[in-house]
Amino acid sequence: MRARQCDPVNGCGMLYNHxxxxxxxxxxxxxxxxxxxxxxxxYIYDIECYPWVFTICIxxxxxxxxxxxEISYRKNQTAAFMNFLTYVMKQNVVFIGFNNxxxxxxxxxxxxxxxxxxxxxxPNDIYIESDRLISTPWKNRFDNNIWESDYYIKQIDLFKIxxxxxxxxxxxxxxxxFAMRSHDIQDLPFKPGTLLKKNxxxxxxxxxxxxxxxxxxxxxxxxxxxxxxxxxxxKYDKSFMNFNDTKIGVDITMHHLGHDLxxxxxxxxxxxxxxxxxxxxxxxxxIKFNNPEFNRIKDYLSSQVIKETKGLFExxxxxxxxxxxxxxxxxxxxxxxxxxxxxxxEYIVIDIDVTSYYPSLGIVNRISPEHLGESFxxxxxxxxxERLKYKKGTLENAAYKxxxxxxxxxxxxxxxxxxxxxxxxxxxxxxxxxxxxxxxxLLTIPDLKIIQCNTDGITYRCKHASLERSREIYxxxxxxxxxxxxxxxxxxxxxxxxxxxxAVYKDGKVKRKGAYDYEKEWHxxxxxxxxxKATEANLLHFKDVREFITGCSDPYDFMIFTKTTNAExxxxxxxxxxxRSRYYVGNRGGEIKVTRPPTGVLGEYKKNNNxxxxxxxxxxxxxxxxxxxxxxxxxxxxxxxxLEAGWKVTECNNISNFNWDNLNYEYYINETMKLINxxxx
Numbered sequence: 229m230r231a232r233q234c235d236p237v238n239g240c241g242m243l244y245n246h247x248x249x250x251x252x253x254x255x256x257x258x259x260x261x262x263x264x265x266x267x268x269x270x271y272i273y274d275i276e277c278y279p280w281v282f283t284i285c286i287x288x289x290x291x292x293x294x295x296x297x298e299i300s301y302r303k304n305q306t307a308a309f310m311n312f313l314t315y316v317m318k319q320n321v322v323f324i325g326f327n328n329x330x331x332x333x334x335x336x337x338x339x340x341x342x343x344x345x346x347x348x349x350x351p352n353d354i355y356i357e358s359d360r361l362i363s364t365p366w367k368n369r370f371d372n373n374i375w376e377s378d379y380y381i382k383q384i385d386l387f388k389i390x391x392x393x394x395x396x397x398x399x400x401x402x403x404x405x406f407a408m409r410s411h412d413i414q415d416l417p418f419k420p421g422t423l424l425k426k427n428x429x430x431x432x433x434x435x436x437x438x439x440x441x442x443x444x445x446x447x448x449x450x451x452x453x454x455x456x457x458x459x460x461x462x463k464y465d466k467s468f469m470n471f472n473d474t475k476i477g478v479d480i481t482m483h484h485l486g487h488d489l490x491x492x493x494x495x496x497x498x499x500x501x502x503x504x505x506x507x508x509x510x511x512x513x514x515i516k517f518n519n520p521e522f523n524r525i526k527d528y529l530s531s532q533v534i535k536e537t538k539g540l541f542e543x544x545x546x547x548x549x550x551x552x553x554x555x556x557x558x559x560x561x562x563x564x565x566x567x568x569x570x571x572x573x574e575y576i577v578i579d580i581d582v583t584s585y586y587p588s589l590g591i592v593n594r595i596s597p598e599h600l601g602e603s604f605x606x607x608x609x610x611x612x613x614e615r616l617k618y619k620k621g622t623l624e625n626a627a628y629k630x631x632x633x634x635x636x637x638x639x640x641x642x643x644x645x646x647x648x649x650x651x652x653x654x655x656x657x658x659x660x661x662x663x664x665x666x667x668x669x670l671l672t673i674p675d676l677k678i679i680q681c682n683t684d685g686i687t688y689r690c691k692h693a694s695l696e697r698s699r700e701i702y703x704x705x706x707x708x709x710x711x712x713x714x715x716x717x718x719x720x721x722x723x724x725x726x727x728x729x730x731a732v733y734k735d736g737k738v739k740r741k742g743a744y745d746y747e748k749e750w751h752x753x754x755x756x757x758x759x760x761k762a763t764e765a766n767l768l769h770f771k772d773v774r775e776f777i778t779g780c781s782d783p784y785d786f787m788i789f790t791k792t793t794n795a796e797x798x799x800x801x802x803x804x805x806x807x808r809s810r811y812y813v814g815n816r817g818g819e820i821k822v823t824r825p826p827t828g829v830l831g832e833y834k835k836n837n838n839x840x841x842x843x844x845x846x847x848x849x850x851x852x853x854x855x856x857x858x859x860x861x862x863x864x865x866x867x868x869x870x871l872e873a874g875w876k877v878t879e880c881n882n883i884s885n886f887n888w889d890n891l892n893y894e895y896y897i898n899e900t901m902k903l904i905n906x907x908x909x
Contacts, residue, residue, distance in 0.1 A: 267289065267290060267322075268288075268289075268290040268291070269319070269320065269321045269322050270288075270289040270290070270321070270322050270324055270384075270447070271286050271287065271288050271289065271316065271321055271322065271323050271324065272286070272287040272289060272323075272324050272325065272440050272443050272444045272447055273285065273286040273287070273323050273324070273325050273328070273332065273440065274325055274326070274328075274332065274436055274439045274440045274443060275331075275332045275335060275336070275436075276432055276433075276435070276436045277335065277354060277355050277358035278355060278418065278420070278421070278422060278423070278424050278432070279352060279355050279421065279422075279423050279424075280300055280301045280351045280352045280355065280423065280424075281298075281299075281300040281301070281351060281355070281424050281429055281432065282298070282299040282300065282351055282354045282355070282358075283296065283297070283298050283299075283300075283429070283432055283433050283436050284296070284297050284309070284336075284436070285433070285436040285437045285439075285440040286323075286440070287440050287441075287444055289324075289444065289447070294437070294440070295312060296433055296436070296437065297309040297312070298429065298433065299349060299351045299354065300351050300429060301351060302426050302429065304351075306343065306348060306349050310340070310343050313336075313340065313380075313381070316381065317380055317381055320382070321381065321382070322381075322382040322383070322384055323336075323381050323382065323383055323384075324383075324384040324385075324386065324443070324447055325383070325384075325385060325386070325387075325443060326385070326386050326387050326401050326404075326439075326443050326446065327385065327387040327388075327392075327393075328383055328385050328387075329383050329385040329387075329388055329470055330369070330385070330387070330388075330393070331358075331361055331362070333374070333379070333381070333383050334361050334372055334374065335354070335357060335358050335361060336380075336381070337374055337379070337380060338357050339354060340380050359421075362420075376467055376470075382469075383469075383470065384454060384469050384470065385470050386443065386446055386447060386450050388470045388471075388472060389450065389453050389454070389457065389469075389470060389471065389472060390450070390453070390472070390750060390751070391472035391473065391474065392751060393472075394472070397751040398751070399750060399751040400791070400808060401439060401442060401443065401446075402415060402791070402808035403750075403751075403753075403789060403791065403808065404442070404446050404750060405442050406754065406787070406789040406810055407748075407750055407754050408442070408445055408446065408449070409784040410442055410445070411882070411883050411884075412438065412881065412882050412883070413806075413808065413809070413810050413881045413882075414435055414438050414439075414806075414881070415806035415807055415808050415809075416435065416806075417431050417432060417435050418431075418432065449750075454469075456623060456626065457469050457471065457476075459623050460476065460480075460623070460627060463623075463627075464479075464480070464483060466479070473630050474630070474634065474637060474638070476627070476630050476631075477629075477630030477631045477632075477633055477634030477637070478634045478638055478644055478646070480611075480627055480628075480630065480631035480634070481607065481608075481611065481631045481632075481634045481635060481646075482645060484607045484610065484611065484631070485600065485603065485604070485607055489600060489603055490600075490645040491645065497643075497644065497645040497647075498599040498600070498645050499597075499599060499642070499645065499647040499648065500597055500598040500599045500647065500648035500650070500651075501642070501647065501649075502648070502649050502650050503535065504533055504534065504535050505533070505534050505535075505649065505650045505653055506532075506533045507529050507530060507531075507532045507533070507534065507653065507657065508530040508531070510650065510653050510654045510657055510658070511526065511529060511530055511657060511658060511661065512593065512658050512661075512662075514708075515658065515661050515662065515665060516665075517664070517665065517668060518668065519548055519668050521546035521547060521548050522546065522548065522661075522664045522665075522668060524546060525544065525546050525553075525555065525661075525664070526661060528544070529657055529661075534653075536649075537557060537640060537649050537652060537653060538557070540557070540653075541555045541556045541557055544556075548667070548668075548671070549671055549677075549678065551563075551564065551678050551681075553664065553667075553681060555660055557656060558683070559656070559659070559660065559682070559683030559684070560659075560660040560663050560664070560681055560682070560683060561681070561682055561683070561726045561727075562678065562680060562681040562682070562726065563679070563680045563681075563682070563723060563725055563726035563729075564677075564679055564680070564723060565723070565724070565725055566723070566724060566725075566906055566907060566908075567723050567907065568720065568721070568722050568723070568907055568908055569679055569689055569718075569720065569721045569723065570719070570720050571689075571717065571718060571719050571720070571734070573692075574691060574692065575689050575690065575691055575692070576689065576690065576691075576692055576695055576717065577679065577687065577688075577689045577717065577718040577719070577720075577721060578687070578688055578689070578690070578695070578698065578715060578716075578717060578718075579685060579686075579687045579715070579716045579717075579718055579731070580685055580686055580687075580688075580702055580713045580714065580715050580716075581684055581685035581713065581714050581716075582684045582685060582711050582712070582713055582714075583711070583712040583713070583714055584612060584632060584633070585659060585683070585684035585685075585711070586633070586636040586637075586655050586656075586659060586684075587608050587612060587632050587633055587635065587636055588612070588711055588712070589655055589658065589659055589662075589709075589711065590604075590605055590608060590635070590636060590651075590655055591605050591608055591609045591612065592709065592710040592711060593658075595651065595654055595655070596635075596651065597635075597639055597646050597647065597648035597651045598648050598650070598651070599645075599648065600645075600646070604635065608632060608635055611628050611631045611632040612628075612632050614628050615628035615629055615632060634646070636651075636652070636655050639651045639652040639655070640652040659683075659684075662709055662711075663681055663684075663685075663686060664681075665705065665708075666686060666702065666705045667681060667686060669701045669702075669704070669705060670686070670688055670698060670701055670702070672701070673690055673694050673697055673698055673701070675690055675691045675694055676688055676689070676690040676694060676698060677689050677690070679721065679723070680723070680726060680729075682726055685713075687718070687721070687731075699715075716733060716734075717733065717734040718731050718732060718733060718734070719732045719733065719734050719736075720732045720768075722744070722767050722907035722908075723907055724742075724743070724744075724903070724906040724907050727741060727742045728741055728742030728743045728744055728906075729741050729742070729744060729907070730744045730763075730764060730767065730768070730907070732768060738764070738768070740760070740764070743760065743903060744760055744763060744764065744903065744907075745760060746760035746761050746764075753789060754789070755787065755788040755789050756785075756786065756787075756788055756896065756899060757784075757785045758777055758780055758785035758786055758896055758900075759896055759899045759900045759903060760903070761776075761780075761785065762776045762777050762896070762897075762900040763900050763903040763904055766900070766904055767904065767907070773897055773900050773901065773904070774893070774897055777893055777896050777897055777900065778893055783812075783880075783883060783886045783888075784883070786812045786813075786891060786896060787810050787811070787812055787880060788810070788811055788812060788813070788872075788877075789808070789809070789810055790808070790809055790811070790820070790822075790871060791807060791808040791809075792807045792808075792822055793807075794807070795824070795825050796822050796823065796824050796825075797822070797823040798820070798821075798822055799820070799821050799823065800817060800818045800819070800820050800821075800877055800878070800879050801817070801818025801819065802818075803818070803879070805820075805879055805881075806881065809879060809881055810879075810880050810881050811877045811878060811879050811880050812877065812878055812880050812886065812891060813872060813875050813876070813877050813878075813891075813892045813895040813896070814876055814877060814878040814887070814890040814891060814892050815876065815890050815891075815892050816876060816878065816890050817876040817877050817878040817879075817890070818876055818877070819870055819872070819873075819875075819876065819877070820870070820871045820872055820877045821868055821869065821870050821871065822868070822869050822871060823866050823867070823868050824866065824867040824868075824869070825866065825867075826864035826865055826866055826867065827864060827867075828849075828864035829849070829864055830864055830865065830866075831850070831863055831864065831865075832849035832850055832863060832864050833849050833850075833851075833852050833853075833856075833857040833858070833861060833862070833863050833864075834857060834858050834862045834863065834864060835849075835856060835857060835858070836856065836857060836858050836859070839855075839856050839857075843856065844856060872895075875892065875895050876892070878890060
């Protein structure tokens, strides 16, 4: 039988039947107002820790019960908290948080161990351990890891499964609150390390509860990802619960490859590190060009012997038929700039993409990480074929897609068993060159124009009369490469550049990229969405920009999010804002500025470019010396930048502060016109 617990702070902490509406021993406990019948084993939690103060807020998703515990100099609920944990551990529950595997659970695990050994926990000992965890250098972060098999309480980390622990996707809960359009965005009410007063602890508990509420909201958004991982865990008899998509793909591929192929007899990952790579041995011999610019790129690459993959493609580009092709480790990029392209009675716009380009390139050319040998590509081919058996949207289709892409995607990752940078370069370089081959062949059609070339495909425009000839050419390329192309017809493309455009398919569906996208992923900045929406409304549906924007009734579409570091100060006028804040551009308010600390000692003269750091550091930099310091006698000072130069803003971390009468529509109209003008002919 499931149970509730009376609020241990405001009530007696007694456990009782979950169907009862109030504690039979005292009074009704406080509850969250949301009840959507989620998994009864799921609890959302979050921890806050300051000197002599530890608080934890826990929310039971299914029956709306929440718990708050405090261990501090004013109140010690250690025994009640440990009794609660003992109870939930017997129920096989799951604690869910945001970055909990990297911090909250590590501290919780330490507390359980400490209580088992000594029967008590001092609040400042908790803070000391918390500070140790937070202060651990990034390179040593794995030193704190606890094996999942050793967990006292199962964990699901939303931060991990969304891959926010990747530096390219790093996202705070505050940014998630902004993206979820939360009524409030609250940052830590006190600077970390502050010795809190008694009444300030109450404020901290409210903030703690606030974070749990928003983590619960994000949990709701994440349920499909959680269920996907639960199904995978059952299928493979292994926990995938805290795996991001990339790690899922890696593990499924390793499962199909087998343990002995991926690890040596000592349990070490098999890898092929390289002292150098001679690229002439990497480029496929059947790649040939007639165009001198494409040949120049191929010859340059063939002449390179590299010791690392970074830096190879810096400023590597060529221009063919007026289009600039930029080569890079991530793929080939080319695009006509600032233009609108239509399909009409004379011309048609065609987009062709290679199906699963990089994995397929490895399969058909029988290449693999050297240590995995010929056993690798048949497994990838099997994963590709297995995926085709299942419809898009199914568990199997998604899992096999992740697995199929994991080999190449991690071949330059020295933490996986796929690591072989020569394999990375083989796929990347030949993938780009083969797209150039396709472009060269297509350009033999006199009226054909390449619109874009982007990583795994080409978009071109030709006359209707030349369409079948272009298809014959790309089918010939398919036979030449043994790869498959998928064709789509665009009615219109609005292009600012290769990463920012709107493409409208023949059937009316819309593809949005970059600044023109208003359906962004969680880690992407979702500020001023009204601008992208108004741009599309104008370009696709001929809506008047001013009328569309002034007619919008959703204040969140006008909101802007910004974040600063601990060393920076965010202000509007003379008011200091929290580090992560939401605002809108208004008729009233003030300038929003970020003040950054000086790059050197405040007030000291800056060194000139000809002076070494050693000489500069040994000098008296409070006295200007033209041999050491800049001629204009510039000194190190606080650096101030205006985020919305020329405009006033109003802080709106609480949406109740929004005022339609104060909203400055002109700012959003101007920003919209920039996007429109960026793609119009």
